[in-house]
Amino acid sequence: MPAPRRDMAMHNDWWATGWEHVLPRQGFPLTMLISTASQPGFTGSLDDVLQEVLDGHWDMIGGDLDGALTFSWPDTEWDYEEAPEGREAFEANHWKNFGAMLRSAGFPVPTTVRDLSELYLTWGIASREETPDGLRWSMPAVLPLPGDLLPLDAELTARLDRMRWSTRTGPLVDQLISHLADDLGEPEEILTSLDRLAAATGKDADDVRLALTELVESGDARVRRGEEPADTERLEAHRRFRLLMDWDHLYETRMKLSIDET
Template sequence: MSVDQDTPHSNDDGYLSLHNGWFASGWPSYLPQHQSMALSMLFGTASVRELRGTVDEVLAQIFRDGEYGAFFGKASDFLDSPVLWTDPDELDYAETEEEKAQLRVEAEEHQARCEGLLRAAGIPVPTTIRELVDTMVALGIASQPNGVWTMPNPLPGPESVLPLSDEERARIADSRRIWEGGPAEQALIDYLEKILHQPEEVFTSVDRLAKSINLSEGDARHALGRLFREGEARFERGAERAQTLLEDLKDHERFHLVLDWQHFNEHRITIMRG
């Protein structure tokens, strides 16, 4: 399993791990969004630490002080709290009662649609967070082979379980292309982070970089383009260090790869227990 985390894990650290494929999977659009993400973090952390036991026991192992804080959404929420299909933050930001009413109507319609899809697939429809655990296990998002919690990589998508329309399948595919940088991007990030230790810049070329991380020049360009589009890198050339476009660089031409690690660290998904 691949997870987002920012420190080496141990059985007693305070960090939570979120599966890299959670958002790209498409499940946030078909499950109670905030609570399913919290459970994905719970499953991910249990997988990384190779935890055993019931969900109650896993929570006790992760939150040893017994205080979940607002892990499930509100400080008062726990496993037997009801699932929420309405986004509380959206309601808080709504400026008028009419907007709030419209948001509630849309949430009810969305809930009815998702619950109908779950029933059609023979999957239990959750009414509490505890039941949502069972739903996510039934969907194949997490499991306990030999008693140890684990998550598959990649995660099964909604289109592999639910009877979705062609339009919904196309929408998931489009969203997934946005979320998934692919192995080339991850290889480049691993090289910059773990081998070069987050340098401010690298003087290189596309072919040199590709050779360093065992990629084709095309895959290296794709990965560099992803960093540029995310606002995490730019390309400069010449004595005046003029910014240039990736498509204007030939594979052998040297350039300065300038990296914005502050932007990277602030916007890449890393969940940490405070």
């Protein structure tokens, strides 16, 4: 009886790092391949993983590891509203910027998925080691950030910082909103403290502070001590403050209405 196919795996930290906004589109499936190769009990090359799991061919990487890297999906209809310059100009512009960024940091510009896998090793995204049992792959628990290795431009740096902040604070904000809306009935204003909100949401005071900071920065809430604005990052856990919610703004920007199909 043939051995069961290995399930594909994905590193938990991939989405939070922002690499998908920096690398060619094959960065995501390549990370899946290496994550799969890093599972306990596997030895072999990435070609071996591809053969075992997908019979040696995967459209997402362009066929095999020698497939050409691209920033767009070649087999999909081009969206001229999203990128009116067209596919060829889109690719050329991305390669110009990507190549300049890598060369300025002293790295070679990859052209194939295999080339990119070698950069993963250089950057510490992945490691491989020859052992008595064969070639073993591994990945660190926390992946390096693009900005720690590459000279990202200011716009991309700000976008990735915002994305990581949202990833960190999103679940905390959801829990705080749930408490304010479901338990307290969407009050326009309450007198509370970090300790009280922490006890009500089952989080610690620092997590509540992060959630409040996100609500304030997004314009969904204001925090005041007396009549003066309060700095959420400097609030003492036991000190009471006034939390003023702008529910209209919050629902406009955060809540997505789901429409049942009939």
